Amino acid sequence: MEEKKETQIDFVIAWVDGGDPAWQRERDRYGKMGEKTAVEETGEREKSGVACDTRDVRYRDWDCLRFWFRSVEQNAPWVHKIYFVTWGHVPKWLNGNHPKLEIVRHEDYIPGEFLPTFNSHTIELNFHRIPGLSEQFVYFNDDMFLLRQVSPGQFFRDGKPLDMLALQPVVANREDAVMPYIYLNNAMVLARYFDKRENMKQQPGAYWHPGYPLLYFGYNLLERMFPRFTGFYTVHGPSPLLKNTYEALWQREGALLSEVCSHRFRSREDVSQYLLREWQKLEGNFYPVNACRFCRYYDLSDQNTSLLHVIEKKKSPAVCINDSQKVEAYDRVKRELNEAFLKAFPKKSSFETDGAGEKH
Template sequence: MNQASKNLNTAIDIVYLWVNGNDGEWRAKREKYAQKLKATGNLSFAKFGNVEGRYRDNDELRFSLRALEKFFPEHGHIYIVTDGQVPDWFQSSDQITLVDHHQLIPHSALPTFDSGNIESYIHHIPGLSERYFYLNDDVFFGAPVCLENWFFEKGFFVSWSDEPEVIGNKLQAESTSLENACRLSKQWLQAKLNKSNQRTDSRVRKMDPHYQHTSRTFSHSPRPMLKSVMMEIERDAPELFERVRSTVFRTWNKPTIISDFVLRWALAHGLAKTIDHSHLYIATGQSLGAQSLKHLKKQFGSLDFFCINDTTDDAHDADPRLLEVRQILNALLPNSSYSEMVKSQDANAIEALKFKQPLGMAV
């Protein structure tokens, strides 16, 4: 039995990305680098790549952790990857590690404000379990977690979104990052399939010759991952990792790979399977956002997961749509998790929690 197989019996860790886009110091840094790139002519934002909703903190992480504790209490260690920030409600715990960007990403590549860049490093977190879930902070478990619906012996399950299929093969400036990610995946996998007939290197995992690309995008879900698979994908497609790791902001021609390419690569190599998870995607800025929140209230407890995507973009923080989200999450998930500081504690204690134990570079 190899080490990866042995590690399948360990607890499943959780990795979150989190940013407090309301923090004045962080906002000034973001603006500084946006202006710097604009001045050099090197800035090509992806569609919706630098709007306020991309970074605004609506306390989603607090409620996602509550959902995690409610529906998957047997999880392993939690890692929260941040840009030197700590939630003001955060309670130090042996079960949670805050990972600063500087502890994970080469200093020469910082700062970056692109989650697609940051998430490409998380499988290098020291001590991370072989099997883990990766979540953005706006993604929530919505029912008790049955691991057989997320992992199988050699891989993991993925689910499709309800979005329209992506049209065209070339990356397009007016498309979203996920749409371009779908196109990039198709280009790379088709090129590998064409070359596979000529390869004799037994060290390279062969693609399924019957693999067929679909232009559907993947759901906004908790991402079940295998660390060994991620390491193999990085060895197989280093140029794609280098590409997304060169970004400062989300860029249309360097789209995310974790939310598409990694999943399609695993499907094409027999390390992932599709499954129909029950899920709900809520875009708060769309006209149906309020109706979707009503559906969430009715279906909570029976949804495998849900996502509340802040698409109000440049709305003010007191926008009634954002307040409604907070009210509903408070009603559905009223109980504090062990990660939350008791109200009587001095808020200045936050500073004492900041990254005292450097993890060290693992890349």
């Protein structure tokens, strides 16, 4: 029997093949500036007061995508649909005829005035426009994997996302020319609609949930001293989201979101999809849980012993493997990652055809 529309849960995964020559040509045509500009804040665009993140590391592919599909089929067979969001490239091994798979190109849902885009925020802030997407959905970056069996109740309960409301000051990180500004931009938007102390009074259980990690429980206690929001901590893992949250934000902040979506590359003037998660929490439209227990986060480096062990032994329900500037031995690290995933998920999924490992 077909599941009721209001209880369906879809997955959305956004993927880019940074090695695709056609994609590279289009990206370069629209003003790729290079790693030095993004990291050291140099170049003409920085002189004009705008810093963009166009580093190759933002688009580098580790060739682990087939393991994402294996992990979902094994650990979340209940998912209603998987929406695979892509600039246009699709791996040759991907079974486009799979009944649960919908391949969504940017032009299928992002308004034309924002295209082409190389900005993940533009891609993420328009998900509610994907035709057929369910009200409840979980957004995965392509570096987030399910390692153990999970249930729908670990993402949503009674139509509400499970998440963690944790306050944390925005850090003036001089090594990052973009993200600290985005975190502050998110907080500035939220502060226009929510009063911190009033919100704490209205939903104390959202701030003082006994299951929260001690660190963030402590942060929330300390934050009572400050009348204004100083920032938010959002667990970097699969994001449970509601389409009506998107619609509410676009209705209230359409001009801002349109401006963000007009940026071809990630910019310090952007807001991110974390704004949507924090909006849900401040509205009280979520169930508080210790989200840190669900997903372990790792920055890739040249030595990834702990991460590889977590993957092989499936030590966590989910894992996020963040690319970083720390990896110099790319080929070796890529091989080690794939070997670890192959041990964890040796069996092909029904999402794969015989052309595994190839792209077009």
